[in-house]
Amino acid sequence: MTPYFGDAIGYTSLIYSFLKDITLENYKAKQVKPQDWMVSRETSRVMNALEAGKALFVGGCVRNMLLGEEVVDVDIASQWTPQDVTEKLTAAGIRVVPTGIDHGTVTAIVDKKPYEITTLRRDIETDGRRAVVSFTEDWREDAQRRDFTMNTLLADPKGNIYDPTGEGIKDLEARRVRFVGDPATRIREDYLRILRFFRFHAQYGKGAPDTEGLKACKAAAAEIPTLSKERITQEFLKILSVDNPVDILSVIFNNSVLTQFLFPEYQPDLLKHLCEFQNRFGIAFVSPRLYVLSGLSHDNIKRMERLLLIPKVFKRDIEAISEILKLPDLGKDHAVKVAVYKHGRTSTAQALIIEVAQDRVMNGYINKALEIIQKWDIPTFPVDGNDLMKAGIEKGPALGAALLKLEYWWIDQEFKPDRKACLAQL
Numbered sequence: 001m002t003p004y005f006g007d008a009i010g011y012t013s014l015i016y017s018f019l020k021d022i023t024l025e026n027y028k029a030k031q032v033k034p035q036d037w038m039v040s041r042e043t044s045r046v047m048n049a050l051e052a053g054k055a056l057f058v059g060g061c062v063r064n065m066l067l068g069e070e071v072v073d074v075d076i077a078s079q080w081t082p083q084d085v086t087e088k089l090t091a092a093g094i095r096v097v098p099t100g101i102d103h104g105t106v107t108a109i110v111d112k113k114p115y116e117i118t119t120l121r122r123d124i125e126t127d128g129r130r131a132v133v134s135f136t137e138d139w140r141e142d143a144q145r146r147d148f149t150m151n152t153l154l155a156d157p158k159g160n161i162y163d164p165t166g167e168g169i170k171d172l173e174a175r176r177v178r179f180v181g182d183p184a185t186r187i188r189e190d191y192l193r194i195l196r197f198f199r200f201h202a203q204y205g206k207g208a209p210d211t212e213g214l215k216a217c218k219a220a221a222a223e224i225p226t227l228s229k230e231r232i233t234q235e236f237l238k239i240l241s242v243d244n245p246v247d248i249l250s251v252i253f254n255n256s257v258l259t260q261f262l263f264p265e266y267q268p269d270l271l272k273h274l275c276e277f278q279n280r281f282g283i284a285f286v287s288p289r290l291y292v293l294s295g296l297s298h299d300n301i302k303r304m305e306r307l308l309l310i311p312k313v314f315k316r317d318i319e320a321i322s323e324i325l326k327l328p329d330l331g332k333d334h335a336v337k338v339a340v341y342k343h344g345r346t347s348t349a350q351a352l353i354i355e356v357a358q359d360r361v362m363n364g365y366i367n368k369a370l371e372i373i374q375k376w377d378i379p380t381f382p383v384d385g386n387d388l389m390k391a392g393i394e395k396g397p398a399l400g401a402a403l404l405k406l407e408y409w410w411i412d413q414e415f416k417p418d419r420k421a422c423l424a425q426l
Contacts (some may be wrong), residue, residue: 024053024139027154029163037071044067046076046117047157049092056081056139056154056162057118063150066161066172067204074116077154082106085117104135121145123189124307139313140164147186147193148200149178175206179423183216188397191223194257195235202239202248212254216217221257229309236308240289243279246272249293261304265295272355281353281370287317288350292357298322316345324351331365334414336372341411345373381407382419383426391426402426 037043039087040059048053058077062259065071065267070364078085086096089108099107102117113227119135136142143164150172163169165255171178176201179186179193187193194217222418236258239245255260271292278284289308294300301318304310312381321341329335330352352369354364382408385399393399406426410417417425 017378024162026063027139027162027164028160029153029169030161032155032159032161033335034157034159035071037074038141038159042113043074043115044090044117044157045068045094048107049088049094050076050078050080050085050117052156056156058118058154059146059151062153062155063172063204064159064251065155066153067416074115077142077180078117080119081135083373085119086166088118091252101326105368119222143168144180144243146180146189147196149180150176150204152180152198162424171203175204177201177205177213178210179213179216183213185220187216187220191220191227192231192235194220194224195232195239198248198252198257199235199239199242201251202245209251214251216256217257221255224258225307227259229307230359232307233309237286238288240285240286240293243284244272244275246275256408258307260307261293261299263293263300263303265297265300266293267295267306270354270357274354275351278350279367281349281366283346283349283353285317285346285350287314288354290314291321292354296322296325296354317350320344321351321354324348325355325422331362331369333368333372336369336426337376337415338411340373340376341415348389349373358369381410382417383422387419387423388426391423 026412032154044154055076055078057074059075060072061074068296082101085106089096095109097107097109098152099105099116104121107119108115120135120137120139122136123145139162146152147285149165149167152163152165153168153172154164161169165180167178177197179197197213197217219311239248242248250268252258264418271289274288275284291301294304301310324330324339324343325345327339330339335350339351351371352366356366378425385403388399388403389395406422409425410422
């Protein structure tokens with residue numbers, strides 16, 4: 001007689017469903033007051049479409065909320081497959097973009113606000129640069145493949161906080177950046193986590209970096225060049241963007257990580273003072289920090305490009321800053337105006353801050369200089385090539401040379417001569 005398993009299968013399915021539900025409840029660590037971003041109209045549309053309990057806020061938005069810091073991006077983890085997520089959101093009238101469908105990620109867009117939604121995953125295969133994943137419904141299994149314990153925390157719209165690893169809350173409260181599980185294993189899954197470890201410690205950590213994590217980063221540092229330049233650049237520029245990158249750079253270099261960026265010309269104190277002045281005046285730009293890290297050397301900037309894709313705008317900024325720093329009498333009003341006229345307000349401000357960081361005598365002048373940079377109306381050279389041709393100079397190299405010479409004279413006259421005076425000088 002063939003056994004009948006129908007009821008057993010039904011009971012098993014019911015028990016499994018029940019266990020999944022109580023498992024999530026067992027991960028509940030605390031409750032906070034729901035924040036505006038959690039219950040906004042746009043967020044509610046997305047979360048309601050995905051159904052309560054099947055989708056939770058995850059990662060950075062939860063971490064920053066608990067730290068009292070600004071929440072910029074809202075990421076969501078879901079038990080639904082990417083196809084299910086897409087169908088449910090579409091049925092709710094929400095636009096869906098398959099931004100990373102191979103890895104289970106789609107982006108919902110509500111009133112131009114993006115929500116990145118990723119299906120719970122497990123790693124099938126990793127090579128340190130990319131991973132092959134499969135989907136799961138297990139919140140803890142998904143948490144185990146994440147980088148740091150503080151990034152595994154989950155939350156629902158009611159303010160319930162879930163801690164699948166049981167370590168995220170205590171590490172976050174201690175401001176301790178710690179890998180999930182074995183640090184070496186997490187790093188082998190993605191070598192970019194080496195740089196992320198240092199960046200997260202600079203942003204969120206207190207005290208010395210986690211010993212085991214630091215040891216694993218040092219051991220795997222030689223693998224960083226195997227990553228794409230795009231990924232290295234993105235993470236390294238974030239490190240340079242923290243309020244005080246000097247301390248974390250010291251940790252990085254002292255542990256033989258990214259020694260390709262450690263040059264004899266580099267002056268940590270100069271970078272420290274630059275960042276202090278940038279933060280004081282609210283004009284923190286990364287390009288001058290990169291230039292100071294290079295030891296104010298264009299050759300070293302080129303060496304950094306072996307691992308970095310330095311944006312063209314950064315290169316233009318660095319070139320302009322370099323030229324401004326060569327100007328004589330930079331501590332005088334006219335020199336500041338010349339810099340602004342030739343290179344723009346932003347580059348002039350950054351160059352002056354480097355000058356102040358190098359020469360503290362400039363400290364008493366910087367406020368006035370910044371006022372000039374902000375408020376001075378940049379004049380327009382009152383003559384052009386047509387004026388010179390009318391004056392009898394033929395079109396060609398001589399015309400350009402004469403126009404440039406006249407402009408230099410006009411600048412030396414503190415931009416005061418009008419068109420008539422310029423033509424008379426010609």
